[in-house]
Amino acid sequence: MRFDVVSIFPEYLAPLDLSLIGKARTDGLLELNVHDLRTYTKDRHRTVDDTPYGGGAGMVMKPEPWAQALTEIAETSPASVPERKPTLIVPSPAGEVFTQKLAYELSEEVHLVFACGRYEGIDERVLEWAGEQFTVRAVSLGDYVLNGGEVAVLAMVEAIGRLVPGVVGNPESLIEESHSDGLLEYPVYTKPSSWREREVPEVLLSGNHGKIAKFRREHQLRRTATRRPDLIDALDVSSFSKTERNI
Numbered sequence: 001m002r003f004d005v006v007s008i009f010p011e012y013l014a015p016l017d018l019s020l021i022g023k024a025r026t027d028g029l030l031e032l033n034v035h036d037l038r039t040y041t042k043d044r045h046r047t048v049d050d051t052p053y054g055g056g057a058g059m060v061m062k063p064e065p066w067a068q069a070l071t072e073i074a075e076t077s078p079a080s081v082p083e084r085k086p087t088l089i090v091p092s093p094a095g096e097v098f099t100q101k102l103a104y105e106l107s108e109e110v111h112l113v114f115a116c117g118r119y120e121g122i123d124e125r126v127l128e129w130a131g132e133q134f135t136v137r138a139v140s141l142g143d144y145v146l147n148g149g150e151v152a153v154l155a156m157v158e159a160i161g162r163l164v165p166g167v168v169g170n171p172e173s174l175i176e177e178s179h180s181d182g183l184l185e186y187p188v189y190t191k192p193s194s195w196r197e198r199e200v201p202e203v204l205l206s207g208n209h210g211k212i213a214k215f216r217r218e219h220q221l222r223r224t225a226t227r228r229p230d231l232i233d234a235l236d237v238s239s240f241s242k243t244e245r246n247i
């Protein structure tokens, strides 16, 4: 999978050189190109923003630098072939919420392009214009306001990139993590078995895999019911045992 990110703060994406995503790039499993939007300006001051039509606080990102940057990226896209377009993700507090389900969906794509807005956002006409060369999606990291799209892109690239086959060493660890089955993950423990007078639950030391699986499932359900009751409503309980339904 290829990722392209356009930002006025390209150095914000430096953490993607590290750890799992960094190794996947070195191994050729992922490609990541970061572009400085100011490269695509034409004036001496490399201007990327201007005052908003209709008034209001702050500045809005000018459309033309975005069109120059996105056109260059689309021209070299492996997804720019008949019947196929690269996907342009525009982080925005007004976007659809980014979820594990969406991460899985996007991990199937060949080429993802991210447009990191700043100030009060990007001129809306860019998203309309981009629809000719891209499948455009406005996506929100969550219901709070950040200062720009870069933090959202760091999270999305990590969440999507780790789902690409080969990136995570043991794919089994993708199965039991939070949200993979609609539930939050179970609690985890490691040595020492006794720590500051707190013991690891006995069942986890038993070697009884059936009981361990039951313990973990019950804690997933209990945790989800307590911390995220909204997820419980979305569950298909038809596959739940009588005990599980009463947790």
Ligand SMILES: N#Cc1c(-c2ccc3ccn(Cc4ccc(CN5CCCC5)cc4)c3c2)n[nH]c1N
Residues within 6 Å of the ligand: 090, 091, 092, 093, 116, 117, 118, 119, 120, 121, 122, 139, 140, 141, 142, 143, 144, 145, 146, 147, 148, 149, 152
């Ligand atoms: N993903 C994601 C995001 C973002 C995000 C993503 C991208 C940009 C680009 C700029 N900002 C800052 C901003 C955005 C909106 C306002 C409100 N204004 C009122 C009238 C027009 C806008 C003000 C500042 C961004 C924030 N925030 N939270 C998320 N989950």
